[in-house]
Amino acid sequence: MKKEELFECIEQQRPDADLELLKRAYDFAEAAHEGQLRKSGAPYFDHPKATAYKLANLRMDDVTIAAGLLHDVPEDTSRTHKEITREFGNEIAFLVEGVTKLGQVKYRGMQRYVENLRRMFVAMAKDIRVVVIKFADRTHNLETLSALPPNKQKRIALESLEIYAPIADRLGMGDIKGQIQDLSFPYVYPDEYKWLIDKISNTRREKEKYLRTYRKEIEQILKDHHVAFISVHGRTKHLYSLYKKLLRNNRDLSKIYDLVALRIIVEDVSACYETLGILHKFCTPLKGRIKDYIAQPKPNGYQSLHTTVFSNSGEIIEVQIRTNDMHEEAEYGIAAHWHYKENEKALSKEKYAWIQQLAKLQKEIKDEDQYMESLKIDVFQTRIFVFTPRGDVIDLPEDATPIDFAYHIHTDIGNKCSGAIINDQIAPLDTTLKSGDVLEIIVDKNRQGPNADWMESVKTHSAKRHIQNNINKNNNKRRQKLLKKK
Ligand code: MN
Numbered sequence: 001m002k003k004e005e006l007f008e009c010i011e012q013q014r015p016d017a018d019l020e021l022l023k024r025a026y027d028f029a030e031a032a033h034e035g036q037l038r039k040s041g042a043p044y045f046d047h048p049k050a051t052a053y054k055l056a057n058l059r060m061d062d063v064t065i066a067a068g069l070l071h072d073v074p075e076d077t078s079r080t081h082k083e084i085t086r087e088f089g090n091e092i093a094f095l096v097e098g099v100t101k102l103g104q105v106k107y108r109g110m111q112r113y114v115e116n117l118r119r120m121f122v123a124m125a126k127d128i129r130v131v132v133i134k135f136a137d138r139t140h141n142l143e144t145l146s147a148l149p150p151n152k153q154k155r156i157a158l159e160s161l162e163i164y165a166p167i168a169d170r171l172g173m174g175d176i177k178g179q180i181q182d183l184s185f186p187y188v189y190p191d192e193y194k195w196l197i198d199k200i201s202n203t204r205r206e207k208e209k210y211l212r213t214y215r216k217e218i219e220q221i222l223k224d225h226h227v228a229f230i231s232v233h234g235r236t237k238h239l240y241s242l243y244k245k246l247l248r249n250n251r252d253l254s255k256i257y258d259l260v261a262l263r264i265i266v267e268d269v270s271a272c273y274e275t276l277g278i279l280h281k282f283c284t285p286l287k288g289r290i291k292d293y294i295a296q297p298k299p300n301g302y303q304s305l306h307t308t309v310f311s312n313s314g315e316i317i318e319v320q321i322r323t324n325d326m327h328e329e330a331e332y333g334i335a336a337h338w339h340y341k342e343n344e345k346a347l348s349k350e351k352y353a354w355i356q357q358l359a360k361l362q363k364e365i366k367d368e369d370q371y372m373e374s375l376k377i378d379v380f381q382t383r384i385f386v387f388t389p390r391g392d393v394i395d396l397p398e399d400a401t402p403i404d405f406a407y408h409i410h411t412d413i414g415n416k417c418s419g420a421i422i423n424d425q426i427a428p429l430d431t432t433l434k435s436g437d438v439l440e441i442i443v444d445k446n447r448q449g450p451n452a453d454w455m456e457s458v459k460t461h462s463a464k465r466h467i468q469n470n471i472n473k474n475n476n477k478r479r480q481k482l483l484k485k486k
Pocket residue numbers: 047071072137
């Protein structure tokens with residue numbers, strides 16, 4: 001990307017930006033990284049430049065964009081933190097230092113994971129912008145991950161999926177979350193990724209094609225009814241969230257109604273309900289699929305009306321209706337609060353009070369188990385994270401058991417598991433796991449296969465599927481034996 005391109009973007013997104021300051025930051029960082037190359041062979045400065053570009057597109061303030069340009073200077077060049085303070089003042093220097101500190105995690109395994117989270121929360125409590133810069137930095141690193149050796153690729157992608165994405169989600173930054181997940185997905189679960197692409201590509205193409213026709217129909221209906229809409233557009237579901245949804249639905253694509261969806265942006269809240277009413281008059285809604293997230297927002301603040309309808313040609317389509325403010329909040333989340341200078345102070349203290357609470361908590365709680373326990377309350381409400389003895393992180397649904405864990409590691413380990421050691425204690429196979437548990441599976445090589453009653457306690461669909469398959473297989477064998485005897 002050229003310098004002009006970046007500055008054009010900044011001027012467009014932030015007309016109030018201090019361009020003189022940003023040009024100085026640009027030149028300073030470019031000179032500092034002079035001669036350095038990335039692993040791909042590209043000039044190093046491409047990276048801070050891309051980070052700043054992403055921050056500009058999030059419409060962050062000029063101070064944050066400047067810090068984005070400078071974020072790798074103290075760590076990777078001979079220019080120091082002091083020099084940055086002298087040249088650019090305390091606020092920018094503080095943000096740069098925050099990003100630098102986040103990067104220096106030297107632990108391995110579970111400790112690394114906890115330490116990473118701890119630092120993220122401390123940084124967030126001090127200034128959310130540090131974490132927003134880190135998201136932009138990480139997104140670009142993921143985009144260029146192919147240049148790194150495979151073991152590093154996997155570690156970075158996994159960390160992104162397990163730490164960065166859930167935090168982005170909790171901060172309401174839907175767009176960044178989707179990007180981080182979709183970029184990490186092929187590195188963390190390469191086979192599953194290929195499976196998914198293969199499974200959806202035809203359906204997705206057809207649905208996208210149909211959506212273009214349907215969009216025109218809807219626009220006409222809205223015009224006929226004098227609804228002042230701002231825009232009507234299609235959106236395709238992010239791959240990783242689609243994958244997760246498929247896992248919850250026995251991998252059955254026909255149960256997923258929002259592979260593509262139509263989004264209607266209107267002027268105000270009453271226009272949302274009006275649009276819903278008109279829509280239902282022309283297209284029959286599916287039972288039980290009307291969701292009012294305006295009256296009852298999701299935990300991360302998401303608001304919209306959702307409905308799934310039969311179009312006139314019989315296609316099933318999800319429609320999402322929202323105001324422009326709701327749309328910005330859904331895409332940018334907490335970052336939307338920096339769009340306009342006057343809004344900075346309006347940053348809802350109440351809504352993000354949990355960040356302050358978590359940071360306080362981590363100061364008070366020195367014990368790692370307790371800390372993990374407290375994290376579970378908020379950020380990672382619906383998932384738990386357990387560890388292999390080597391410190392690999394495995395994420396499972398709430399109330400999962402050691403059997404889920406065993407199948408997650410490998411089908412054979414699931415089929416032949418006979419016991420579990422949780423945090424150095426022998427435990428029954430139907431124990432409910434907690435975040436932070438370290439788990440080892442005892443395997444019995446001579447075991448014939450899973451017990452039928454495991455079906456009662458497992459939570460993951462993949463475990464259920466494997467157990468059912470095995471039971472079917474054994475039944476067939478028995479039947480064939482009986483037939484032979486006759
Ligand atoms: Mn960086």
